[in-house]
Amino acid sequence: MYKRQAYGREKIPKREDETPLADCSPEQAVDDSDATYGPRKAEGDRAVFAAAERGVRAMSVRPCIVYGPHDYTERLDFWIDRVNRFDRVVVPGDGTNLWHRAYVEDVASALRLVAEEGDAGEAYNVGDRRLVTLEEMVTLIADQLDTTVEVVTAGPRELEAGSIEPDDYVLYREYPHVLSTAKLAALGWESTPIGEAMARSVEDHLESDRDGSEHEPDRESEERVLGILDTF
Template identity: 80%
Template sequence: MDSALVIGGTRFIGRHLVDDLLEHDYDVTLFTRGNSANPFADDDRVAHVEGDRTNDTALEAAATTVDPDAVFDCIAYHPKDVHAATTIFADCDAYVYVSSGAAYGREEIPKREGETPLYECTPEQATDDSFETYGNRKAEGDRAVFTAAEDGVRAMAVRPPIVYGPHDHTERLDWWIDRVNRFDRVVVPGDGTNLRHRVYVEDVASALRIVAERGAAGEAYNVGDRRLVTLEEMIDLIAECLETDVELVHAGPRELAAGDIELDEYPLYRTYPHVLSTAKLATLGWESTPLETAMDRSVADHLESDRDGSENGPKREAEERVLGILETL
């Protein structure tokens, strides 16, 4: 395969995917609405077709104009969009849908492709835009991929958990980096052993390309850091990258109540462990970036940006009340 169409490719996952494709000598075309700044605007290697991915006519025009070998669908949030894309790009060598680990509908450790059930999706959920139906809609998108494969389309899905790394507009990791960078004492929800699978964004990008090149039609592939760390270990990694020392102060529900804080207000916290098996993807030759390298790049990008994650997580004033209570115990 020599050419790729990236549907959405200017913000986070798509941006890194374009970089990865360019490194592997693909001719790349972006398909976006043009609402976000295009980091490749001055790069002659990247073409741009403007259009709304929810508009089938615009997608059909892009398919005719670009005639790509591989299509990467980074911004399909409703099942109808996946059904349309797999029809429009049916003759391409590969269609890869960015799904999510949130598509899994049962708590298992680890969650495995083809074994752990996916969420069901009602017609009402399929057209909803709320966070509560995100997993349902991604699961139904996966089923659209499976159906397309049965009809002869080389369609596949990639399921990442929480994605982190440079240019992360969600700023979930930025919240923690900012805390470690600015304060000597950092509140850790619970006992610090919370385990929520994460994945470095460059590894998602390479996974998408590798699945397009080597994956099997009708298959889904989990992608995640090959070595998992607890929330506390993640904070320690951040501190090492910042070359600083912090005191980690554990606080359970009773202590957090002093600041009117709930456990799940903390970014990247999840009460029950969320772990994806990545063995299937590894059989295709995919490898993940060492955690120390991934975090070092993420911290460096944070320091160069104006992101502080302040829209996420508890306010520091509330945490100070918690810390004050803990000092008296």
């Protein structure tokens, strides 16, 4: 699961100048696959730093999971669709999972600000200044849909009833992934209030044909989990 991260070590929070980058072998550098995504991102940062040493005004901007309108990955759409269609939503684990996310417009503003005000050879993390857990995210979606939802948390044993693994859920990460954004904020950057960002995301979802159905698990599998939990 952690192969997607350019950072080479799990820390809370991850700071640009303190948390080591992942290693990248010559073989990984030319392997255009998901398995080498993180190492190749790290190698890209090292190329930026090397360019800066040669006098190039080069900086690295490191967004975490990006969400917002027109998101072709449909990661957030999966959860919006669940909340919009059902009054009970299964959340893996205990609901306190933290995977840092970044609103798309804030990533754009960060790119411009770093280009204008950043220091050559530096890296800048981008992520919401206010983080929400997975359960809080579901509740926030419900607020924007003007509805209520029962969040049903389920551990690995309960999820087995639907042949589901916790990692099957998009935007779930067992170990917290949190970035420090203080360095970017010191340039004057601010993130969009989380409620406003989610409102725009939900509005765009409702106007689109995205439903996140390409992501697992399907609702039928979840219904089996809910059935087991209802017998407890």
